[in-house]
Amino acid sequence: MNFFLAVIKQTLRNLVQTWKSQLLTLMTIALSVLIFAFFYLLYTNALHTARQLDDDLRLIVYLDEEPSPAMQEEYRNKIQKFDRVERIDFISRHDAFNRFAEQLDEDREILADMPKDFLPPSIEVYPFRSLVTLTKIKRFSDYLLTLPGVLKVQYGREWVERFYSFIKLLRIVVILSGTLLILTTTFMVANTIRLTLLGRKDELELLRLVGASTNYIRVPFFLEGALQGMTGSACGMIALFLLFNWIKLRFAVSSILAMFEFTFFPLPVIAIIILVSTLLCAIGSFSSTRKFLQL
Amino acid sequence: MSEHQEEPKLMIDLVKVSKTYLPDIQALSDVSLSVRKGEIVFLTGKSGAGKSTLLRLLTRMEKPTKGVIEVSGHDLNLISTVKLQILRRSIGFAFQDFKLLPERTVAENIAIAMEVSYTRPSVMQTRIRKLLQRLGLVEKHNTPTSGLSRGEQQRVAIARALANNPELILADEPTGNLDSETTEMVMALFRQYNQQGATLVIATHDTSIYQGTSHRVIELREGRIVARGDEEPEAEAPAPDPALAFADDLFSDE
Ligand SMILES: Nc1ncnc2c1ncn2[C@@H]1O[C@H](COP(=O)(O)OP(=O)(O)O)[C@@H](O)[C@H]1O
Ligand SMILES: [Mg+2]
Secondary structure (H helix, E strand, O other): HHHHHHHHHHHHHHHHHHHHHHHHHHHHHHHHHHHHHHHHHHHHHHHHHHHHHHHHOOEEEEEOOOOOEEEEEHHHHHHHHOOOOEEEEOOHHHHHHHHHHHHHHHHHHHHHHOOOOOOOEEEEEEOOOOOOHHHHHHHHHHHHHHOOOOOEEEEEOOHHHHHHHHHHHHHHHHHHHHHHHHHHHHHHHHHHHHHHHHOHHHHHHHHHHHHHHHHHHHHHHHHHHHHHHHHHHHHHHHHOOOOOHHHHHHHHHHHHHHOOOOOOOHHHHHHHHHHHHHHHHHHHHHHHHHHHHHH | OOOOOOOOOOOEEEEEEEEEOOOOOOEEEEEEEEEEEEOEEEEOOOOOOHHHHHHHOOOOOOOOOEEEEEOEEEEEEOOOHHHHHHHHHHHEEEOOOOEEEEEEEEHHHHHHHHOOOOOOOHHHHHEEEEEHHHHOHHOOOOOOOOOOOHHHHHHHHHHHHHHHOOOOOEEEOOOOOOOOOHHHHHHHHHHHHHHHHEEEEEEOOOHHHOOOOOOEEEEOOEEEEEEEEOOOOOOOOOOOOOHHHHHHHHHOOO
């Protein structure tokens, strides 16, 4: 009971005494959390949209005639030769007709007079949904066109391709800003704590001489770090939330952004971001104290 | 204060202790010295004789180059960090250079010694008030120590050393900046703590404070003990002191 009282008193003293650098640290943490969370939010929303577009991600190879099983095997080999793919489906004329009929659903009577083989047979190639394959989808399509008996190759519209490279870029940015977040928070906190320690060398020395326990000396700094991490990241998240809503209000009505539904992080994700920042800062301060005090 | 009944009767035991500062300043040479619990010992000698060094060794602010030091039954060469921390809480050290925090008030400075033992705030306030009263510093309660005279700072350092009701009190030149009247105030306070069971080691070159005393006076010269006051016949309580008459409530925390 008294331990906590003493430790909290000490922590508050630390905060008051070095409030300028505390504020600076707080702002740095808030800013890095804001930057990271902003890109991460963009990324998750983009991914969400991307999943809806997944079906556009196949190449349809129209053939001039129904391939025999031997031919099918050969097509398969030749396709695999370009790149490994997730799946290859052969769609016969018959299959194509049935599928079309299914799509028409209630209007299927209009097909009644049509010959059952008026649609060309095709091969549906599902590339791996990796961003690497996406970058060469155009070349893939060109390659498929050179195979014998191929009439035409169709694949997702070009903007899908662009969109995926956008996601790819985003992912890099997320990773970079995440690294930045980790570096700045731990570094800034460790540095502020170091400054505090330096500024209070005499006091810490005295505390040791009068027999203060290791925890009595160290826990306040640990708390200080954790507090900075928590407050800083919470500020960052609040700023992002405000920014998010502002953007939504401002642009969502008119522009193409209206096509997509943007969502903010769910509560658990917010909690995790704050928790991780808190932990990072606590670790930063802990290691800095450890080094400095040689505990 | 002395709650360890079964522990040895010696508070301090030094066996052939030497301390050499780099590169080769021989501050103490082969010092052997025992101090019983409840004793008052004066440590004298010219400046540079090694008095402060000896006191610092007793709280392991420094380690001896050679020899064994036991304080309150703990071998300081072997003591664990945690045990040392606990031991230090039972030692009150009035440092020669005070080691006060200049931007903190008098009360805050005194409180530090008690805070590390998690003393209740109300108890701390009572003790601070009583000590300041006894040392003539009542009106300085909320003054930052940077705003005090040397003599006042010295008394604050002494108050901090006494605040935690230590078993062992180490005072390094405690009266160096005090006039004779204040010196007597401080000595009376020391005697009172001694009566309550505290052991005192007082390093001083102020002959007036140990002249005519019945307590042991040990003289250091160039790091060696050259004169031992008579071994105190018994560790009896000293003769009643008039200054104690009004101070009976000092230890009651109320
Ligand atoms: N930290 C130190 N480093 C080097 N020499 C020191 C140090 N502290 C004390 N000394 C030397 O040790 C000797 C004893 O000093 P000290 O214990 O302070 O004596 P006293 O307190 O009796 O004046 C002196 O010669 C002093 O210069
Ligand atoms: Mg000295």
